[in-house]
Amino acid sequence: SFKPAARIAEIGVSEILQIGASAAAMRKQGHDVIVLGAGEPDFDTPDAVKEAASRAARRGETKYTALDGSPAMKEAVREKFRRDNGLDFSVDEISVAAGAKQVIFNAFMATLDPGDEVIVPTPYWTSYADIIRIAGAVPVLVACDAANGFRLTADQLERAITPATRWLMLNSPSNPTGTAYTEADYRPLLDVLLAHRQVWLLADDIYEHIVYDDFRFVTPVGLEPALRDRILTVNGVSKAYAMTGWRIGYGAGPAALVKAMAVVQSQSTSNPSSISQAAAIEALTGPQDYLAERREDFRMRRDLVVDALNAIDGLACPRPQGAFYTFASCAGMLGRLTADGRRIGSDRDFCAYLLNAAKVAVVPGSVFGASPFFRASYASSRAELDEALSRIARACNELQ
Numbered sequence: 001s002f003k004p005a006a007r008i009a010e011i012g013v014s015e016i017l018q019i020g021a022s023a024a025a026m027r028k029q030g031h032d033v034i035v036l037g038a039g040e041p042d043f044d045t046p047d048a049v050k051e052a053a054s055r056a057a058r059r060g061e062t063k064y065t066a067l068d069g070s071p072a073m074k075e076a077v078r079e080k081f082r083r084d085n086g087l088d089f090s091v092d093e094i095s096v097a098a099g100a101k102q103v104i105f106n107a108f109m110a111t112l113d114p115g116d117e118v119i120v121p122t123p124y125w126t127s128y129a130d131i132i133r134i135a136g137a138v139p140v141l142v143a144c145d146a147a148n149g150f151r152l153t154a155d156q157l158e159r160a161i162t163p164a165t166r167w168l169m170l171n172s173p174s175n176p177t178g179t180a181y182t183e184a185d186y187r188p189l190l191d192v193l194l195a196h197r198q199v200w201l202l203a204d205d206i207y208e209h210i211v212y213d214d215f216r217f218v219t220p221v222g223l224e225p226a227l228r229d230r231i232l233t234v235n236g237v238s239k240a241y242a243m244t245g246w247r248i249g250y251g252a253g254p255a256a257l258v259k260a261m262a263v264v265q266s267q268s269t270s271n272p273s274s275i276s277q278a279a280a281i282e283a284l285t286g287p288q289d290y291l292a293e294r295r296e297d298f299r300m301r302r303d304l305v306v307d308a309l310n311a312i313d314g315l316a317c318p319r320p321q322g323a324f325y326t327f328a329s330c331a332g333m334l335g336r337l338t339a340d341g342r343r344i345g346s347d348r349d350f351c352a353y354l355l356n357a358a359k360v361a362v363v364p365g366s367v368f369g370a371s372p373f374f375r376a377s378y379a380s381s382r383a384e385l386d387e388a389l390s391r392i393a394r395a396c397n398e399l400q
């Protein structure tokens with residue numbers, strides 16, 4: 001019979017995908033289910049980007065490219081870091097892969113040995129922990145306080161570091177909370193890292209361009225040049241440019257690390273798609289004006305969702321600085337009874353109730369390592385959000 005390798009034995013299929021599957025099954029039975037689970041913008045890839053891909057295909061850019069990104073692709077990434085972050089990287093400090101996820105996978109596979117530890121603040125994007133486990137290492141989950149916007153504190157970091165710590169993982173703006181770190185938030189953490197030379201920092205900046213109000217995005221390597229030889233900055237085109245399906249992500253960090261990451265990639269996928277690289281070059285170097293328009297659209301939707309959730313007795317939703325998720329507390333719902341006499345005992349119960357009673361799918365905080373909360377994505381149309389929110393309000397009001 002089939003026996004999975006030990007390295008994947010404790011890794012399940014993503015619960016988010018399972019929730020999507022339940023919703024799809026209910027739809028098939030004729031239920032009108034609204035899924036607020038999406039981890040991707042509902043916008044389309046910009047036309048100019050599609051055109052660039054199409055031109056590349058017709059030009060015959062259909063062959064293998066350089067392993068971790070074509071020279072033109074790496075130049076585009078260099079330009080992005082100069083323009084957006086004021087950072088100058090050389091070509092051998094840049095790595096391009098099939099999504100930010102593959103960049104993170106390459107980095108952990110290239111650096112982690114059994115027994116090594118990676119500090120992951122929670123709530124967290126679950127792939128971090130699973131990639132760390134696949135690499136044979138140990139994710140050290142550190143629970144961050146909701147009252148501190150789920151930000152890691154210097155004290156918590158100091159206490160989590162051991163001689164086995166290899167990496168700290170930070171993600172700003174965050175999936176699932178939408179929390180973002182200011183320079184003042186980062187500073188004490190970077191000071192701790194300066195004192196622990198064995199610890200590297202992986203900064204996942206994938207939501208960089210989706211920030212609101214007057215929040216000014218900053219990235220750690222820009223704040224502390226002394227840490228430049230142990231920071232990997234990860235980013236990609238998926239979220240900013242609505243290009244999730246094209247699969248292009250990139251990283252910038254020390255050349256020796258980038259070289260080791262290329263070894264991993266050379267024996268798994270080889271180069272990222274040549275056509276997708278052509279598309280990503282256009283995204284990164286073409287006009288950037290639609291980013292602001294899309295940001296404003298997301299901001300209006302964020303406010304719509306946050307205000308509607310806070311108007312419901314029993315829910316409390318902070319207003320996130322970025323990304324396209326809300327992460328609300330449902331603590332006030334615990335102990336309440338459904339119309340058929342079932343008790344809401346957890347965020348999981350609450351989400352199951354919303355799916356059954358309101359036909360709205362959201363993701364329990366337990367999936368991201370924090371209870372009792374739930375994540376709702378607002379990367380859906382206004383009409384869909386309006387309908388989902390009024391259904392949620394109705395279902396919540398029916399709880400006793």
Ligand code: PLP
Pocket residue numbers: 039098099100101102125171174175204206235236237238244247248249
């Ligand atoms: N990092 C975070 C925090 C994400 O939420 C996601 C996607 O959901 C990724 C990375 C992966 O993005 P990509 O599509 O570039 O692999």
